[in-house]
Amino acid sequence: MGQVETFVERIAAVKLENCFNPYADTCEIFDRRSAPLIRRQNLLRILCALGAAGEIDVWVGRDLGYRGGRRTGLALTDEHSLELYAFHLKVFSLERSTHGPPVKERTAASVYRVLTAVNIPILTWNVFPLHPHESGKPMSNRQHTRSEAELGFSFLEELCTSFPVRNLIAIGNDAAVWTQRLAPRNLCVRHPSYGGQTIFLKQMNEIYGQRIESYGQGGAI
Known part of the structure; x- marks a missing residue:
């Protein structure tokens, strides 16, 4: 087993209370039977594609949310963004792991408005790579604890030392810490949630020199 495969399997082996691990756990409501395997394979395709790049930028969020990363296994990425990410990295496909209509997430919409306009390969990641939720409420979001962040940081650190990282961009103050x-x-930019879309896009414009226009505040959170 190669280094990337081992990395993915180590994340899949993490089990914590009140945390959904999309690479090992199955949501009884929304997931297909093979959902954890699909999410591991998607992550593996992404990391292998990035490993072949001359240099990459890493965008770091806080943790997976129940509308986005819990379902896709990918930071800052909802189901509407999977094929956008696949096209960006020139991988064959990134497969959905859930059934029913695809779910949108506002943060992902903002992130991919920028990601699809830049030329350098982007790795989207989080400080904590799982979905932390409130006790007894799997479809909720909570901020990771200090100990969870320490564990998650070890994976982030490994990625940043294993890949040719040009820019490390924290999305939000929690990630910047x-x-x-x-x-x-x-670099640190404003998180696009809670009315931060315009500032987020402006700051990313300044970093990448792209003309990415702001847009309405509607849509799913």
Whole structure:
């Protein structure tokens, strides 16, 4: 088993209370039977594609949410963004692991408005790579704990030392607290949620020199 495969399997082996691990756990409501395998395979395709790149940028969020990463297994990525990510990285396909209509997430919509306009390969990741939820409420979001973040940071650190990272960009202050450990001069932008879309797009425009216009505040959170 290669380094990337081992990395994915180690994340899949993490089991924590009140956390959904999309690479090992199955949602009884929305997931297909093979959902964890599909999400592992998608992540493996992404990491292998990025490993072949000359340099990459890493965009770091906080943790997986129940509308996005819980379903896709990918940070800052909802089901409407899977094929956009596949096209961006020039991988054959990224498969959905759920049944029913695809679910939108507002943060992912903002992120992919930028990601599809930049040329350098992007790895979307989180400080904590699982979906933390409130006790007894699997379809809720909570912020990771300190110990969860410490565990998650070890995976982020490994990625940033294994890949040719050009820019490390924290999306939101919660992520910036941890990315500063890796690169004190790393970049930080406003998180697009809770009315931050316009500032987020403006800051990403400044970083990448793209003309990415702001848009309405409607849509799913």
